[in-house]
Amino acid sequence: MAEPADSSSTGGQVIRLEQLTKRFPGQREVAVEALDLEIPAGEIVVLVGPSGCGKTTTMRMVNRLIEPSSGKIIIGDEDVTRSNPDQLRRRIGYVIQQVGLFPHMTIADNIAVVPRLLGWDKHKISERVDELLELVGLEAGVYRGRYPKALSGGQQQRVGVARALAVDPPVMLMDEPFGAIDPITRDRLQNEFLRLQETIRKTIVFVTHDIHEAIKLGDRIAILGKGSRVEQYDTPEQILAHPANDFVADFIGPGASVRSLGLTRLADIELDSVPVVELADSVDKARVVLARTKQDRALIVDEDRRPRGWRRSTDLEQGMSSGGGPLAVLHRSQTVHDVLNELLRTGDTLAAIVDSDGRYEGALRLETIMAMTANADAARTAAADAEPAVLVKGSMPT
C-alpha cells in the first residue's frame, strides 16, 4: 500500500478484557468463559484457535455486537460495557471475512458511511476518502465512483480496510479478513497490512484459525482453547520455541522449529566466521590464511568487501579470480529460513551474510542452523514433559 501522508493518525489504545463471559441462551456450554486479556496499544494481537472456540464471540463482544453476559471491556480507560453501543461502534474499525461492502453504494459512499454518521462535512469526507483509497493502494480517481461488484475480492477487502479506518479509530477488529481470498493475493494483502500498520499503529484484534497467518501478523498471539480459555499468550517466537502445553504444541503442529527460523532475523543472531581474503591478495597469502584457521575454504571479497566467491585449498592453483561454484549471499534483514532456502537452492552448506551496503559481515553454516532447530525442539520437548497429560484436548480442567 502506498506510503501514507497520514500524520494525523491517532495511534492505538489499550484494550483490557476482564473476566469476560458469554453464555448464549439455550446453550449448555459457555462460549467464552472468564477471559482475561490485555491487548497493548498499537499492537496486533491475533486470537487463534480451533473452530468454535469462541474467537468471533470474543471479538464481537468488544464492539458489543454481542452483549457480554458478565465481565468488563475497557478501552483506553473507559469501561465500554456502559457506553451506547452504536456510538461505541463508530469509534471501532470493523472488518469481516465477507467484506460486507454495500453493493448499492459506490466505493466512496461505502467508505463515507461512518464519517457521515458522525456528521462530517462533504469536503472533509471526500478528501478523506481519497486519502484512504491511496493508503490502501487503490487509485482514488479510478475507484471512487465504482460499485463494489466491479472490484476483485482483494480490492474489495482493501476497501473494507479503508472503510474501517475512515474516522481513524484507535481500535480495529478484524475477523478472518483475508480468509476468503486466494493464497497469493492473501499473502500480498498480509504484507501490505503489516506495512500499513507500521504507519497507523492501531490496536488490532485479529481473528484467524490459521496459525501461519497468526505467526506472520501477530505482535502477540493468544492461542485459545474451548470457551476462549487462553492456552498461551505470547510473541510468535516464544510460542514456537516454547509452547506452553500439548494443546499449543499440537495446534502449532509439526515443523514449528523450521517455521521459527522464519522469525529469526540474521541481524539478531551470532554469525559464524570464515577466513576472508581479498581478490588482490596473492594465492600464497590465501594458502597461509587457510592453514592458520584450519578451514577448508575462504571467502573472496573485492575492494569494497563484497563477497565474490569461495576458494578451497584444493583449487587455489587456479588463481584467485576464476571459478568457485555458486555463492549464497544473504542480507542481514533476512531470516534464517531464507538462508536455509538459499542453501538448498545452491546445494551449498555455507552462506555469506552482508550488511545493507552489501559488505561481508559474517557467514552461516548449515550445521549451525541445524543446531538451532535441535535446541528449539529440545525446549519444546522439555516444555511438554514438564506439563504431564493434564490437558487432554477437548476436556477442560475448571
Place this chain on the structure above:
Amino acid sequence: MTITSGGEQAQLHDAASTGVESRANDRSLAGIFLTPALLIGALIALYLYVHSKTLDSIEKRPLNRAFLTTHFIQHLELTGLSTVLVILTAIPLGILLTRPAMRRASPVVLAIVNVGQAVPSIALLVLFAIWFNVGFRYAIVALVVYSFLPVLRNTMTGLQRVDRSLIDAARGMGMTKPLVLRRVELPLAVPVMMAGIRTALIINVGTATLATFTSAGGLGSVIDVGLKLDRRTVTITGAVLVAVLALAIDWLAGLAERVLRPRGI
C-alpha cells in the same frame, strides 16, 4: 425446483415459482418502445373499427366519449387507489414481520393473507358486497385484500434475502437499526418489492373489471352493457380498452422497476 429445507428458502422458491418476484427486468431498449407502439396501434384499429360501423341508438349510448371516459377513469381509480392502499399496508406489515421480534408471527399472518388470495376474485367481491354494501368503496377493499399477498410476500422475501453479513457490517459500523433498514435493507429489497407491486397492479387492473357486478363501475361496465344488450361492437370496445390499459400499466410498472432498481446491483 430444488427441494430445500428451512422456511426462508422454501418461501423464496415459492415466490419465484409463482412468478411473483422476477419478471423480465432486462428488456432491451427496442422492447421498451415496442409495447406502447403496439398499444397505440390497437387503439387506432379499435377507433377505425367502431367508425366503420353505423351505430344504432342503443350502441350510441355507451360508445361515446363521455361514457367511455367516465368508466375509464373509474377503472383507473379502482386500480390506482387499491394498489396505493396495498403498498401503504402490505409493505409496513412486511417490514414488521421480518424484524426479529415479530418473525415468529409471520407464518400465521401469511396463512391468513393466503386465504384472501385463494378465494376467487369474483367471490371475494360479491362476499364483500353482501357483508358490507355494494359500491366503489367496498370494491376497493376487496381489491386490496385480493392483491395484498404478492406485495407482502415480496417485501418479506426481498428483506430476508439481504445478505446477513451486510447487516452485520452496517451494525458493526454503528448504524442504528432504523438506519440499517433505510439505507441498506430497503434499497437492496427494492427490486423484489417492485416485482410484487407490479403483480398487484396487474391483479387489480384485471379484477377491477369485475367490480361492475357490485355497482362499482369501471370498464367492466362497458363489457357488461355490450353483453346484456347483445351489441358486439360495445363488448369488443370494452374488452380492448381493458386489455390496453392492463398492458400499459404493466409497461409503466416495468419502467418503474428499471428506474427504481438501485445502481450497482
